[in-house]
Amino acid sequence: MACRISELVVDCTDPERLAAFWSAVLDYVELGRDDDGSIEIGPPGTGFGGPLPVLVLSPTGEPRPRKLRLHIDVSATDRDQGAELERLLALGATPADIGQTGTESWHVLADPEGNEFCLLHARIQPV
Known part of the structure; x- marks a missing residue:
């Protein structure tokens, strides 16, 4: 088990x-x-x-440590990545720069307290 x-x-x-x-x-x-x-x-x-x-x-x-060792990845269930990115930004997420190149298929964001999370490109089925 x-x-x-x-x-x-x-x-x-x-x-x-x-x-x-x-x-x-x-x-x-x-x-x-x-x-x-x-x-x-x-x-x-x-x-x-x-x-x-x-x-x-x-x-x-x-105080929050510099870089978290664990972060959350989220995927949209009912819209494409661009529409979900707009929704997350409207909710208070902000773009975060952790050294990405700009060619990634995901977006790195931060929640209102600066905790990084990623919006993945893949759309998944809701549970």
Whole structure:
């Protein structure tokens, strides 16, 4: 038997803001809040333990490290990459330069707290 990713924890200074951003990006809903200020978001109707991982936005006062060792890749499910890029930018994502050449098939973006993520070219089926 193998493991699967059930949740991703993102340390952040403003869990409310990031929960709103990532909920809009992923079409997730708020699943719960912890006493420490963490906000858990996930797929509507399934939540933790479902086919997709949940995100936990956990408050921290520590500064963000220079470059993250792990980042999230997203793929559009109902539109092409260009239209999805426009939607993500309208939600508050910003272009990020991590040394790409400009010939990549993906776009590197940052969420409202500067965490890099990539919008891949491939369109995938929704779960």
